[in-house]
Amino acid sequence: MKLRSLHNAIRFVVIPSLVMIYASNTMAASRIHRLADDQYQLRLSKSRADPITILQVTDQHMGKKGFWRQDLETCRRTRRLVEQYHPDLIAITGDLLTGEKYFDDLLILYAMEFFDGLKTPWLYVYGNHDPEGGTGRDRIYEIFSTSEWGMLGFHTTPDGQRKYDYLIDVLTNNEQTPQWELYNFDSGSEKGNKSIKQVQLDWSQKRSEESKQKYKKTIPAVSFFHIPLKDYQDMWDDPAIEKFGECEEKVCYEEDDGSVYQSFLNVGNVKACFCGHDHYNNYWGIHHGGILLAYGHISGEATNYNWPTGGKLITLSSNADINVQNVMPDSVMMRLERK
Numbered sequence: 236m237k238l239r240s241l242h243n244a245i246r247f248v249v250i251p252s253l254v255m256i257y258a259s260n261t262m263a264a265s266r267i268h269r270l271a272d273d274q275y276q277l278r279l280s281k282s283r284a285d286p287i288t289i290l291q292v293t294d295q296h297m298g299k300k301g302f303w304r305q306d307l308e309t310c311r312r313t314r315r316l317v318e319q320y321h322p323d324l325i326a327i328t329g330d331l332l333t334g335e336k337y338f339d340d341l342l343i344l345y346a347m348e349f350f351d352g353l354k355t356p357w358l359y360v361y362g363n364h365d366p367e368g369g370t371g372r373d374r375i376y377e378i379f380s381t382s383e384w385g386m387l388g389f390h391t392t393p394d395g396q397r398k399y400d401y402l403i404d405v406l407t408n409n410e411q412t413p414q415w416e417l418y419n420f421d422s423g424s425e426k427g428n429k430s431i432k433q434v435q436l437d438w439s440q441k442r443s444e445e446s447k448q449k450y451k452k453t454i455p456a457v458s459f460f461h462i463p464l465k466d467y468q469d470m471w472d473d474p475a476i477e478k479f480g481e482c483e484e485k486v487c488y489e490e491d492d493g494s495v496y497q498s499f500l501n502v503g504n505v506k507a508c509f510c511g512h513d514h515y516n517n518y519w520g521i522h523h524g525g526i527l528l529a530y531g532h533i534s535g536e537a538t539n540y541n542w543p544t545g546g547k548l549i550t551l552s553s554n555a556d557i558n559v560q561n562v563m564p565d566s567v568m569m570r571l572e573r574k
Contacts, residue, residue, distance in 0.1 A: 267356055273390040273401045273438070277356055279323050283407045283414060284553050290322035290562075291459075291547035293511030293531035296364065296538040298333040298342040305537035309544065310349055313534060315564035316546050317353050324405075325355055326549075328511040328531050329362025329422070329461030332375075336368025343370065343378045351384045358386045358417065361399055362461040362511065363424035363489075372399055372421070388419075392434050400435050402442050404454075415551050416446060416454045418505065422462035422489075429489035430462060436498045443502045455555040456504040462489050463510040463530065466496040470522045480518030480530070480561065483541055487513050500524045507557050509547065514539050517547075517561050532561040 268276040279287065292313055297306045317325070331346055338345075350357045359379060366372045376399065379387045388401025399421040404413040418439050423429045446454055468486035470476050499505040507527035519529030531547045533540040545563035552558075 267384070267386065269386075269388075270404075271388075273388045273442075275386045275388060275401065275403045276406065277324065277386075277403055278406045279408075281323070281407050283410055285407070286553070287324070287405060287407075287415060287551040288320065288322045289324045289326050289457075289549040289551070290316055290320060291326045291328055291509055291531045291549060292316075292534040293328040293461075293546075294330045294362070294514055294533055294538060295535035296330055296333045297346060297535065298336065298338055299537050300335065300337045302537040305535075308536045309534065312536070312544055312564045313349075313546070314353060316562060317355055319564065320548055320562065322355060322548070325350065325353065325357040326417075326459050326509065327357060327359045328459050328509060329360050330364045330511060330535075331359065331362065332365050332370075333537070334364040334367035336370050339368075339370065340374070340378060343375055347379055347382050347385060351382055354384065356384050356386065358403060358419055358459065360419050360459050360461055361421045361424070363422075363429065366424050373397070390438050392438075396434075398435055398438065400438055402439075412450050413446075413454050414553060416456040416504070418442070418456055418458045420458065420460040422460040422510075427490070430491040431460060431495045433494070436495065440498065440502055443504050446504075453504050455506050455551075457549075457551065457557070458499070458505050458508045460508070460510055462487070462491070462512050463516075464488055464496050464508065464528070465491045465493045466522055467510070467516075467528050467530070469493075470520050470528055471518065473523075476520050476522065478518050478520040481516065481541075482518050483515035484513055486516070496522070496524075496526065499526060506555060507549075507559075509549065515541050517542070519559055527557055527559070529559050 295309050389397050389399045403417040405415045406413050420431050465488045471482050509529050511531045514533045516530045517532045521527050532545050543563050548560050548562045550558040
């Protein structure tokens with residue numbers, strides 16, 4: 236079935252209540268601008284002095300056969316979080332989709348339409364399960380690229396490979412200089428490619444240098460990806476570092492060797508990293524060198540979790556301070572004890 240036909244099916248059959256968002260030109264068109272294959276501009280209607288809020292959701296694992304009730308509850312809880320906290324941006328940090336892909340393109344379209352229906356800008360990075368099941372990164376990108384509110388970009392490596400890493404410049408009102416920059420990475424899924432690789436770091440270093448030259452200063456940055464860095468385990472194991480939240484499984488950093496964190500330190504613009512992947516971890520802390528490392532809080536009802544599902548509320552201030560907290564819907568906030 237062609238993409239256009241599938242798109243019509245999801246619009247008019249699966250969730251007809253969302254049809255209205257296509258009937259008018261929403262403010263998304265004026266807020267989200269694609270500047271290049273690997274770069275977006277997100278302009279927020281707020282004062283530069285106002286904090287920027289991001290709701291991170293992760294590891295929904297939507298589309299498992301027989302788990303439609305859990306998927307429905309995942310969507311309801313995510314919608315409630317957006318209604319409660321009114322974030323400026325939603326960050327989806329991977330494994331949004333199950334690996335089986337029983338529903339193929341229809342599942343991807345449903346997920347896209349759900350997040351578009353929240354009428355809040357959203358970014359997406361691949362998890363290790365998202366490309367599984369025969370769908371692949373390129374097909375997910377093809378569908379997500381039709382989104383009215385979503386952002387997913389790519390760059391092409393010197394040897395012709397497409398890497399789904401991209402930059403979002405976040406500006407407020409009529410400002411011409413970004414308040415924050417968001418570097419979003421595909422941390423891989425296949426053996427030999429289950430971490431952020433040097434060619435991806437070369438891309439981010441190049442983009443960071445271009446930013447410094449253009450704006451004559453270093454714009455503070457945040458990075459989103461799915462698979463955690465080795466440094467998450469190093470930080471948890473260090474008793475001298477204050478941590479918040481829970482660690483109930485060993486950090487599954489796959490093939491990372493510490494080079495990503497070192498690259499971020501060398502460039503000097505990244506102030507915080509946010510990941511998913513490990514369902515039983517939701518902690519955060521400031522690692523050696525001053526970068527905040529934070530897990531998301533499990534969002535999917537159709538997978539394994541130890542706590543009520545929810546998200547991570549991230550607040551970025553104009554003075555480059557960052558505050559994070561685990562949140563759950565229905566006015567229940569979970570701020571776990573310090574470790």
